[in-house]
Amino acid sequence: MALVLNEEQIMLKDSAKDFLQGRAPISHLRALRDNANADGFSRELWSEMAEMGWPAILVPEQHGGLEYGYTGIGIVLEECGRTLTPSPLLATAMMGAAAIVKAGSAGQCEDILPGIASGERLLALACDESSRHSPHKVAAEAVETGAGYRISGSKVSVVDGHIADTFIVSTKTSNGVSLFLVPADASGVTVKPYRVLDTHYAANVSFDKVEVSKQDLLGPLDGGLTVLDYILDVGRVGVSAELLGVAQEAFERTIEYLKERKQFGVPIGSFQALQHRAAHLFGEIEMCKSLVIKALHTLDEQADGDAELVSLTKAKLGETAHLATTEAIQMHGGIGMTDEFDIGFFLKRCEILENLFGDNYFHLGRFARQRNY
Amino acid sequence: MTNTDSFRQATRDWLESNCPESMRHPYRNEADACWGGRNCKFQSEDQKNWLERMVAKGWTVPTWPVEYGGAGLDSEQAKILKEELRRIKARPPIESFGISMLGPPLLKFGSEELKQQHLPPIARGEIRWAQGYSEPNAGSDLASLQMRADDMGDHFIVNGSKIWTSYGELGDWMFCLVRTDFQAKKHEGISFVMFDMATEGVSTRPIKLISGKSPFTETFLENVRVEKNQVIGKINDGWTIAKYLLTHEREMIGGSGISASGSLPVSQVATNVVGTDNGILSDPMLRTDIARFEIDERALALTIERARDEVKAGVSLGAVASMFKYYGTELNKRRYELLMSISGQDALVWEGAASRDGYLPKQWLRTKGNSIEGGTSEIQLNIVAKRVLGLPG
Numbered sequence: 001m002a003l004v005l006n007e008e009q010i011m012l013k014d015s016a017k018d019f020l021q022g023r024a025p026i027s028h029l030r031a032l033r034d035n036a037n038a039d040g041f042s043r044e045l046w047s048e049m050a051e052m053g054w055p056a057i058l059v060p061e062q063h064g065g066l067e068y069g070y071t072g073i074g075i076v077l078e079e080c081g082r083t084l085t086p087s088p089l090l091a092t093a094m095m096g097a098a099a100i101v102k103a104g105s106a107g108q109c110e111d112i113l114p115g116i117a118s119g120e121r122l123l124a125l126a127c128d129e130s131s132r133h134s135p136h137k138v139a140a141e142a143v144e145t146g147a148g149y150r151i152s153g154s155k156v157s158v159v160d161g162h163i164a165d166t167f168i169v170s171t172k173t174s175n176g177v178s179l180f181l182v183p184a185d186a187s188g189v190t191v192k193p194y195r196v197l198d199t200h201y202a203a204n205v206s207f208d209k210v211e212v213s214k215q216d217l218l219g220p221l222d223g224g225l226t227v228l229d230y231i232l233d234v235g236r237v238g239v240s241a242e243l244l245g246v247a248q249e250a251f252e253r254t255i256e257y258l259k260e261r262k263q264f265g266v267p268i269g270s271f272q273a274l275q276h277r278a279a280h281l282f283g284e285i286e287m288c289k290s291l292v293i294k295a296l297h298t299l300d301e302q303a304d305g306d307a308e309l310v311s312l313t314k315a316k317l318g319e320t321a322h323l324a325t326t327e328a329i330q331m332h333g334g335i336g337m338t339d340e341f342d343i344g345f346f347l348k349r350c351e352i353l354e355n356l357f358g359d360n361y362f363h364l365g366r367f368a369r370q371r372n373y
Numbered sequence: 374m375t376n377t378d379s380f381r382q383a384t385r386d387w388l389e390s391n392c393p394e395s396m397r398h399p400y401r402n403e404a405d406a407c408w409g410g411r412n413c414k415f416q417s418e419d420q421k422n423w424l425e426r427m428v429a430k431g432w433t434v435p436t437w438p439v440e441y442g443g444a445g446l447d448s449e450q451a452k453i454l455k456e457e458l459r460r461i462k463a464r465p466p467i468e469s470f471g472i473s474m475l476g477p478p479l480l481k482f483g484s485e486e487l488k489q490q491h492l493p494p495i496a497r498g499e500i501r502w503a504q505g506y507s508e509p510n511a512g513s514d515l516a517s518l519q520m521r522a523d524d525m526g527d528h529f530i531v532n533g534s535k536i537w538t539s540y541g542e543l544g545d546w547m548f549c550l551v552r553t554d555f556q557a558k559k560h561e562g563i564s565f566v567m568f569d570m571a572t573e574g575v576s577t578r579p580i581k582l583i584s585g586k587s588p589f590t591e592t593f594l595e596n597v598r599v600e601k602n603q604v605i606g607k608i609n610d611g612w613t614i615a616k617y618l619l620t621h622e623r624e625m626i627g628g629s630g631i632s633a634s635g636s637l638p639v640s641q642v643a644t645n646v647v648g649t650d651n652g653i654l655s656d657p658m659l660r661t662d663i664a665r666f667e668i669d670e671r672a673l674a675l676t677i678e679r680a681r682d683e684v685k686a687g688v689s690l691g692a693v694a695s696m697f698k699y700y701g702t703e704l705n706k707r708r709y710e711l712l713m714s715i716s717g718q719d720a721l722v723w724e725g726a727a728s729r730d731g732y733l734p735k736q737w738l739r740t741k742g743n744s745i746e747g748g749t750s751e752i753q754l755n756i757v758a759k760r761v762l763g764l765p766g
Contacts, residue, residue: 002685002686003678003679004679004682258764259763259764266765267765269764269766270766271766272755274764275766278758278764279696279753279754279755279758280699282757282761283699283757286693286696287672287673287675287700288672289676289679290672290675290678291672294675312667312671316669361661364661367664367667368640368653368660368663368664369652369653371640371667372640373640373643373652373654373663
């Protein structure tokens, strides 16, 4: 597939941009923070997003969705990166939908997908157990009982864990790892939300002898790692798309500032020391655009995904967005350090996204292993 | 079957029966490259046949119009041809500055007469071209060049010297920037001329590089007669043509960031030489640098692909040749730094069969010039900053 957007996708991009910049610019995030909104996002805005069909993008038509593909949801996430708009798009509309579409039974699809499409259901992936991402190390256990399974264990850093109605939980089973769908209101589930540095929320979630039925198994028994890797890879590409938006917006704001800000009687953008760094960053961001569109197309085209491409994309986007947001602070000088000025929000969001589902080092290592070294 | 499918099949079939087996391997050394020209000595019958067959198809310059020796392929077909050549690891039938550098501006700005005179011999590999751009005192500040062309009515008399002429001693003709107006601003007094290097008064002297090799010459012109009908575009408007040619030169050099077809990935060289423990490269620090390099290598290849797709879709990336030139050459330097590290002390051997006469260290030294020739990395960053980002000054 050519590495460009088609006309429909360009229209989606334009409408996402208009909506987000009109309804949820950075001041929206700032207000959520200053009002100490306990959800960390606006439910009103989420229902408007649902009216526009965004949570339905990945859901098949037979379940009330638009079946518009990963490239579509990636475009929207990229625009969310530009405005730093918090919403359940990543955890529910991208990863949650992908998980159910990929591995859900007919019953699970019927039960959950229409609610994802309408924006009513909220999902969260509970897989990490320590502060450094290591999804294949699973201590949480699901012990077989007569009727089903009993789950015990603790999960940390669960994105949208504080609002989800259903968790996708990775557990050890007798011969491998299995995924389960666990209702947030099940007996024995404890959710401890906490705020992270970009004013978003996450949660630590513990499962104490939580009883689930056999129908709550997501994907094959003992074969959950393949599904988990797929869900995570989908999430990593989504995060990369959002990082692309973050990097571009921080970069463009910085270029504008270089043209406006005068010192020594001239715009500081006339200084070669800054020009060369800006031009270098331009090249890196161009590389990132190619990786994100390729990774999204590949999710649409290849059922099994492409771990090498995903990890190289996540690593490169993390490094480039990091460079873009740290350079943004430096080139803005003192004003970039103030809370009143918006550019610092980009650095904070970038730090979160860089860490999510494996940081740059995790993905450099995974990329190398995929290439047998 | 669609048109592109049938074109691919026909191309594949033709290459299968026409590309000699010995031409389906990467170059072993520089002598394997065929540069054509008046004094061309083919290394083998296969090399000669490969060139002649490709010339007959118009595939040395596949997108040029048929009347100038091309095949008139559209960009989609040209991409397919390239992919099919890559698939069988075919060597280029010819290396040619006439094709990669002079052709594009000649097609765009040249008169019909000049196109008919020069393009078909370029397509057939009959004339080897040399580039006369840099001068001893005009490097990064190319437009300050001083080679003077005095107007004698129907011709110019040209005096001065050029430097960094690639393979200058082997050139048949030269395309050259000369100053034709000495009062005008520096960009406005330059003309783009062509002349036969066998003309009286032209001489060259090799420049020995840090690699020990001499791929460049200085080129001296002493009262050299250049016909006025050998000017591309208008007199004193040569800078426009010079810049257009540079864009193509930079795109060509930028492509050097992508490893040649058939060459081993850097990581595979590393696992062969350094070894692995449980599937992980035995030197973990080196492993990280290699991973970063290979990520950037893939990102550049995909960006070149995206740039082509955008051109086809009618979106232009703008002054990106400079970005590609910068990125590609810096990447190629990193490749050779890594290859040197991987090979350890073996990489320091300068002579002898085991080292292929110091092939690696000589290549490594050569890559240091990548970010200088065709406009330094710093000049490319200046261009991106001003023309793409619109920064002042």
